[in-house]
Amino acid sequence: DAGVIQSPRHEVTEMGQEVTLRCKPISGHNSLFWYRQTMMRGLELLIYFNNNVPIDDSGMPEDRFSAKMPNASFSTLKIQPSEPRDSAVYFCASSLWPSGGNEQFFGPGTRLTVL
Amino acid sequence: AQSVTQPDIHITVSEGASLELRCNYSYGATPYLFWYVQSPGQGLQLLLKYFSGDTLVQGIKGFEAEFKRSQSSFNLRKPSVHWSDAAEYFCAVGNAGNMLTFGGGTRLMVKP
Numbered sequence: 064d065a066g067v068i069q070s071p072r073h074e075v076t077e078m079g080q081e082v083t084l085r086c087k088p089i090s091g092h093n094s095l096f097w098y099r100q101t102m103m104r105g106l107e108l109l110i111y112f113n114n115n116v117p118i119d120d121s122g123m124p125e126d127r128f129s130a131k132m133p134n135a136s137f138s139t140l141k142i143q144p145s146e147p148r149d150s151a152v153y154f155c156a157s158s159l160w161p162s163g164g165n166e167q168f169f170g171p172g173t174r175l176t177v178l
Numbered sequence: 179a180q181s182v183t184q185p186d187i188h189i190t191v192s193e194g195a196s197l198e199l200r201c202n203y204s205y206g207a208t209p210y211l212f213w214y215v216q217s218p219g220q221g222l223q224l225l226l227k228y229f230s231g232d233t234l235v236q237g238i239k240g241f242e243a244e245f246k247r248s249q250s251s252f253n254l255r256k257p258s259v260h261w262s263d264a265a266e267y268f269c270a271v272g273n274a275g276n277m278l279t280f281g282g283g284t285r286l287m288v289k290p
Contacts, residue, residue: 067221094276106268106280113276154221158276164229165210165272169221 067170069155075176081143084173087136088157096167097130097140098154112138113160145177180205182271184281191259192289199254199284201269210272211252213243217265228252239263264288
């Protein structure tokens, strides 16, 4: 079975550019999560969706960040404009809720470097 | 609000030695508890989980964890560590909703 798929795996961009990260959750899962991981702040939840609807976006750092889930098999996280402090590894995770009991399955991550 | 504390940021053990990684949580009800492992450059992989029932939980790669309600702990153990176990380990607690709260992680180094 395919796990959570993220693309690209690595992204290097210049400050001010738009960045779009993509995620395909595990088929049949109804919840999707976006996390950011840095050395300084650890693993932070940015936003999560249930049944394609954003439920909690309190972790989104500012208006430069936006996330969408147009259907059950695809989500994007967009940063516009990007800044060097956005450099991090961004993880997408999915789960089957409530029957899956909070167990989340993580993708391999996208390593973003903003120069 | 729930929280998870992993008191040890770094731990170094010799290959073949036993391992215990500590995790303490704060949550008002019976929690769902998880341990994840992250190898360098990889995503997080589930090692084991506790939902209910037997408080000693077996996981993959020879790991186990014990839920102790009186101590609000869910410590991870392995009787004999292998060099391939070097990684970062995260404890997490789930609530009645759909979210997980992660600890800060413990980085394990294994000496030959």
